[in-house]
Amino acid sequence: MTAQLAAGGARTSRQRRLLRRLPWWIAAVFLIGVAVIWIFPFLWMLSASLKDNLEMFTAGLQLWPKKFVWANYARAWNDAHFGRYLLNTVLVTVITVAIVTIRCATAGYVLARYRFRGSRVFLGVLIATLFVPTGYTIIPVVKISLQLHLIDSLAGMILALSGGAYVSAILIYYGYFRQIPKELEEAAVVDGAGFVRTFFSVMLPLAMPVTATVAVLTFITTWNAFFLPLVFTFSRPDLRTVSVGMQAFVGETATDWSGMAAAGVISILPVVILFIILQRYFVEGISGAVKS
Amino acid sequence: MTIRSVHVTRGETRSRSTTSAHGRSPARYGWRRTTWIWIFLLPTVVLYGLYTIYPIIASYWYSLVDWNGFDQNQTFVGFSNYREVFSDPLFWNSFKITLLFMVLVVPARVLLSLLLAIVLNSPKMPLIGVLRSAFFIPVVTTTAIIGVVMRLILDPASGPINSVLLKFGSGGIDFLGDQHLALPTAAVLYIWKFFGVTMIYWLAALQTISYELIEAARIDGAGTWQIFRHITLPMLKPFLIIITVLTIEETFHNFDLMYTLTGGGPYFHTEIIEIYIYRWAFAASIPQLGHASAAAVIFGLLVAIVGAIQLWAVYTSRRMRGADR
Numbered sequence: 001m002t003a004q005l006a007a008g009g010a011r012t013s014r015q016r017r018l019l020r021r022l023p024w025w026i027a028a029v030f031l032i033g034v035a036v037i038w039i040f041p042f043l044w045m046l047s048a049s050l051k052d053n054l055e056m057f058t059a060g061l062q063l064w065p066k067k068f069v070w071a072n073y074a075r076a077w078n079d080a081h082f083g084r085y086l087l088n089t090v091l092v093t094v095i096t097v098a099i100v101t102i103r104c105a106t107a108g109y110v111l112a113r114y115r116f117r118g119s120r121v122f123l124g125v126l127i128a129t130l131f132v133p134t135g136y137t138i139i140p141v142v143k144i145s146l147q148l149h150l151i152d153s154l155a156g157m158i159l160a161l162s163g164g165a166y167v168s169a170i171l172i173y174y175g176y177f178r179q180i181p182k183e184l185e186e187a188a189v190v191d192g193a194g195f196v197r198t199f200f201s202v203m204l205p206l207a208m209p210v211t212a213t214v215a216v217l218t219f220i221t222t223w224n225a226f227f228l229p230l231v232f233t234f235s236r237p238d239l240r241t242v243s244v245g246m247q248a249f250v251g252e253t254a255t256d257w258s259g260m261a262a263a264g265v266i267s268i269l270p271v272v273i274l275f276i277i278l279q280r281y282f283v284e285g286i287s288g289a290v291k292s
Numbered sequence: 293m294t295i296r297s298v299h300v301t302r303g304e305t306r307s308r309s310t311t312s313a314h315g316r317s318p319a320r321y322g323w324r325r326t327t328w329i330w331i332f333l334l335p336t337v338v339l340y341g342l343y344t345i346y347p348i349i350a351s352y353w354y355s356l357v358d359w360n361g362f363d364q365n366q367t368f369v370g371f372s373n374y375r376e377v378f379s380d381p382l383f384w385n386s387f388k389i390t391l392l393f394m395v396l397v398v399p400a401r402v403l404l405s406l407l408l409a410i411v412l413n414s415p416k417m418p419l420i421g422v423l424r425s426a427f428f429i430p431v432v433t434t435t436a437i438i439g440v441v442m443r444l445i446l447d448p449a450s451g452p453i454n455s456v457l458l459k460f461g462s463g464g465i466d467f468l469g470d471q472h473l474a475l476p477t478a479a480v481l482y483i484w485k486f487f488g489v490t491m492i493y494w495l496a497a498l499q500t501i502s503y504e505l506i507e508a509a510r511i512d513g514a515g516t517w518q519i520f521r522h523i524t525l526p527m528l529k530p531f532l533i534i535i536t537v538l539t540i541e542e543t544f545h546n547f548d549l550m551y552t553l554t555g556g557g558p559y560f561h562t563e564i565i566e567i568y569i570y571r572w573a574f575a576a577s578i579p580q581l582g583h584a585s586a587a588a589v590i591f592g593l594l595v596a597i598v599g600a601i602q603l604w605a606v607y608t609s610r611r612m613r614g615a616d617r
Contacts, residue, residue: 027411028418035426038484042429044452045441057450103335110332114325122333129344131541131599135566136592139354139573139585140347146362163343170336195328226436226548227566231574243436247552250440257444264441268433275432279425282432286489287496290534 042268048261049073056257069258076263080252084238085245086266092158092229092241093222099162100169100218101211108173109199113185123174130167134227137164142231154239157232161222169214172288176210177203213285216278223271242267351592354585361579373586383587385560386568389475390594393564394543396479401490401539402532404483409494410524424495428488435485439552442481443468468554471561478553478562485549490539497531498524530609537602544595565591 036043047063048056049072055065077083110116111123141160142151150156180203188198204211229241240248246267249260275282330337355373357366377383411417412424430438445451448466458464467477501524509519547566550556556563556571563571565587572584 021416024414024416025418028423031411031423032419035423039426039429041438041441041445042433044445048444061452061456099335099339103339106332107336110329114329116326116329125345126340127603128599129348131544131595131602132344132348133544133547133566133591133595135547135569136351136588136595137344137347138569139581139588140350141343143350143354143362144342144346159339160343163339163341165344195325199332220432224432224434224436224548226434226552227570234574243434243548246434246437246440250443260440260444264437267437271432271434272429275429276425283428283492283495286492290493290496290531290538 045261045264045268048258049265051258053256053258056261072258072262073266075256075259076249076266080245080249080259080263081238081240082242082245082249082263082266085240085242088154088239089223089241089243089267090270092154092161093219095158096161096222097215097218099158100166100222101215103162104166104169104214105173105204105207105211106199108170109177109203111170112174112177113203126167126170129165132165134164138227138231141228145232151232152234152236152239153232157229157239160228160232161225164228166218166221168288169218172210172214172285173207175288176207180206209281209284212278213281213288216274216281217285219274220271220282348592351585351589354582355589357582359581359585362581366582369582373582374590376583377586377590382560382563383568386563386565387590387594389562390544390564393475393479393482393546394540396476397482397543398536398539400479400483401487402536405487405490406494406528408487409491409498410520412491413495413498424491427491430485431488435548436552438481438485439549442553446477469558471558474554474558474562478550481553482543482546482549486542489542490535493535493538494528494531497528497535500531501527530612533605533609537598537605540598541595541602544591544598565594 043063047065050068050070051065052069052072111119145151145156145160148156150159184202184206185198188202193201224243225241226243229244230247233239233241233244237248242263246260246263249256249263253259354366356368356370358369358373359366408427412420412427417423446453446467448454448464448469453467454464465473468474505523506519509523514522544566546564547570550562550564550567551570554562556567569584569588569591572580572587
């Protein structure tokens with residue numbers, strides 16, 4: 001008797017709980033549908049990169065290719081030079097990330113931990129220029145790169161990209177180093193560490209999560225940069241990055257859609273993989289803008 | 293964390309640092325310290341100074357000269373570039389389109405992403421991780437490449453969207469080639485591309501609302517709607533200001549998508565100011581760099597005005613948050 005009652009009670013409460021959960025599941029199913037439409041352009045690109053051009057023009061929304069045409073990738077890689085563009089992009093991105101991360105870490109550190117003549121002005125200028133668009137600075141940047149003989153070179157592109165707006169990265173480091181208790185620094189000084197050792201062996205290792213965030217954000221910004229690489233490679237097609245190369249591909253062979261789709265996959269896949277692996281740091285970096 | 297608490301700890305650390313840590317020969321220590329400080333700042337001073345600060349200042353000078361190509365001489369002409377820019381209907385066209393674009397995308401990005409963020413913030417929602425990632429993925433992909441791929445997808449003759457429309461018997465739509473459709477289409481694509489950023493902003497804002505507060509309200513008998521109306525919304529209000537202004541600032545950085553999608557066409561109907569500048573400086577057969585610089589300076593002022601509003605807004609919202617506590 002009692003057992004029966006208990007079982008009945010359990011069932012209704014479970015049913016009730018399921019019932020209460022039901023609207024959420026309906027919402028989830030609905031949102032999954034929206035999400036599929038949301039990422040449709042990527043699915044289409046992936047599918048187009050594996051069809052031959054004839055099939056693609058007739059397939060409409062049919063995503064699964066009848067037969068997989070891997071030759072599209074070979075064409076994008078060799079004939080459209082995306083192998084070369086990818087190498088350029090990797091080179092530019094990796095070096096820029098290294099420069100930006102180091103310069104933002106050191107600047108954020110001294111601004112947060114020390115008061116010196118000009119520190120407030122320095123910070124003020126940084127904040128005032130937080131949102132300078134590339135379209136505003138592009139002409140003087142090109143002019144000065146010409147004067148320094150840095151235009152039409154990857155080195156020039158890297159320097160210009162590293163000098164661009166990464167104020168938010170400095171501010172993220174600034175906010176983090178500010179919170180670290182003074183005792184840690186004092187302990188390092190007592191142990192005989194100087195200015196540089198304190199930073200590199202105590203402070204910077206502590207800031208690893210911030211470094212990861214800054215590196216990931218910078219990586220994606222640089223990989224996706226378009227305006228500067230476009231202007232820096234006008235007369236040197238062999239130095240194009242993938243984003244500029246795609247534009248050129250359309251200009252050269254407007255009909256090879258499968259090749260373009262393959263080139264798109266080659267260019268976008270690395271950032272998507274990076275995002276999936278390091279999602280956490282990426283989200284942290286973006287939400288930092290609201291929290292500060 | 294409130295701003296006030298940061299200030300308190302900061303004051304403490306500072307006073308202690310002057311008394312205890314650096315006891316030995318303060319003058320010599322200070323000199324060495326200052327040297328190291330500036331060595332640490334050096335890369336930023338050089339790179340940021342050269343590629344951001346100097347260009348901001350130099351633009352003002354360039355806007356006052358006649359200058360037909362990067363290797364040509366500059367001759368001072370006073371404000372005549374500004375007179376030309378102001379009397380160029382296409383400049384005002386690009387100015388109008390930049391603002392119109394902002395009006396089209398900002399409300400959608402801010403408000404729709406709030407709805408999504410609220411749903412994706414609920415602990416009862418299944419599959420949160422997958423959904424968040426899916427809605428976020430367009431953000432990380434290369435804008436200039438998305439622009440090209442979207443041109444294929446929306447192609448009036450053989451793109452997949454139009455092939456479906458044709459199958460259902462309606463005529464094909466030239467989304468990016470039609471004068472009236474091009475800007476709204478670009479706006480929708482822009483919203484799609486950067487929706488995830490605003491969603492993350494909102495999720496960060498929602499996470500500042502403590503779970504205990506909501507639980508307490510629930511125990512007191514508040515329903516889901518009441519909690520949303522009387523707790524969540526009021527607490528989100530200060531964030532609304534910050535997020536709106538951040539989103540507005542971001543719409544100024546739209547060269548990549550517009551340029552690859554439409555190049556400013558058809559007939560300048562999607563020519564935002566950045567493309568206007570690019571056209572005069574890089575795409576013309578005889579570059580008019582003075583003219584382009586004058587337009588750039590005006591554009592910079594527009595961005596700066598919005599930036600000033602932003603600082604004010606952040607300040608106000610901080611006060612609002614402070615008053616809540």
